[in-house]
Amino acid sequence: MIKVLVFGTFDGLHEGHKDFFRQAKEYGDHLVVVVGRDSTIVKTKGRPPKFNENERLKAVQDCGLADEVRLGNEGNNPYKVIEQVKPKIICLGYDQTHFTEKLATRVKELGLHIDIMRLKPFHPEKYKSSLLNIPD
Template identity: 35%
Template sequence: MRVITFGTFDVFHIGHVNILERAKELGSYLIVGVSSDQLNIKKKGRPPIYSQSDRLKIVESLHCVDKVFLEESLEKKAEYIKLYKADILVMGSDWEGKFDQFKSICDVQYFPRTEGISTSQIIDIVKHHVEV
């Protein structure tokens, strides 16, 4: 089974590791789409902390990840799923229901987020605890 997931993977943390390892447990091949810098600006209104090349390299270095590619458009999710012949799409529970339209081309599963950790939270802590 081929599993695909997507994310920005900025300020990489244990929550990212958890979802990727759990996704890999569902199949034999894990494909990860990493949001481009431009896509992140469009989604979140700000550039990521780490560049897309750094984020690609971080995710690619994980033992559970078999293939990494740059996700350049949210509208191309179905194309990416078909291109990589994914059997299962995995997303975090914060996206619950938002990818159900892909159930006609693959199984869709939503995993719970890791409690008490998020990239936004880490950025906020760093921003407010750095002495200027």
């Protein structure tokens, strides 16, 4: 089984997010979506999400594109979920920046062999969260 991992806030799930899931799923046969914790979003974005972590988790589950949906880790190790899931591939959104700058280095430090792919945008002029007045 080839596990593909994606992570994000998904605060106000829209077609851009769904396309992101569809693209990621093409790289393997088991898509794991990690939904960021409220506390992590406050730390990284300086504001709380519009929808709480359980609402965002349910929205991703309900869209039916992921094989597994889970909340991210609390605390100071945002990469812990990678150790737990052990994906073959991590897919990043075209504009995803949080936790990505050290991702390849951290994966190597963990002794894991994971391909990191940057996915294509899906009509970013229309479906970018900031344009939809949805916190990304």
